[in-house]
Amino acid sequence: MTPKPTLTRNQTLVLQTLTAAVEPLSAYAILDRLRGEGFRAPLQVYRALDKLLETGLVHRLDSLKAFVACSHPHQHGGEEMVAFAICESCGGVWEFSDSKIEDRFSAWAEAEGFLTRTTTLEISGLCATCRQRADAAAAAEAGA
Numbered sequence: 001m002t003p004k005p006t007l008t009r010n011q012t013l014v015l016q017t018l019t020a021a022v023e024p025l026s027a028y029a030i031l032d033r034l035r036g037e038g039f040r041a042p043l044q045v046y047r048a049l050d051k052l053l054e055t056g057l058v059h060r061l062d063s064l065k066a067f068v069a070c071s072h073p074h075q076h077g078g079e080e081m082v083a084f085a086i087c088e089s090c091g092g093v094w095e096f097s098d099s100k101i102e103d104r105f106s107a108w109a110e111a112e113g114f115l116t117r118t119t120t121l122e123i124s125g126l127c128a129t130c131r132q133r134a135d136a137a138a139a140a141e142a143g144a
């Protein structure tokens with residue numbers, strides 16, 4: 001367990017914005033929400049994000065070019081495997097980790113002599129709520 005990193009004011013504001021958001025936010029969306037706090041340039045957001053990504057408090061979703069606050073109960077390092085399920089309908093994101101998948105990746109990397117920097121899995125699909133909604137809509141249509 002690593003000690004809680006000390007964050008600057010800007011880093012704290014960016015982290016709070018991401019924690020409060022229900023959906024992943026792009027750097028520009030973060031900037032828009034922080035204009036009232038004195039943020040002027042995307043670079044300020046990117047600088048804060050760099051540090052937050054490094055400490056594992058925030059994750060980057062490459063497929064969405066967006067950022068989410070880490071939802072792990074514990075703080076994990078930047079090099080640990082993180083997996084995300086992303087709902088294509090509501091934009092919801094679920095973070096999870098699975099030591100079995102992580103073990104398989106590290107076994108492969110070791111066999112290949114591959115030096116892993118980050119491992120991020122992104123799974124796209126429909127969440128349970130959206131599936132139910134789609135099923136209900138389909139049923140209503142079939143009944144009409």
Ligand SMILES: [Zn+2]
Pocket residue numbers: 056059069070071072076082095
């Ligand atoms: Zn996390």
Ligand SMILES: [Zn+2]
Pocket residue numbers: 087088089090091092126127128129130131
């Ligand atoms: Zn959904």
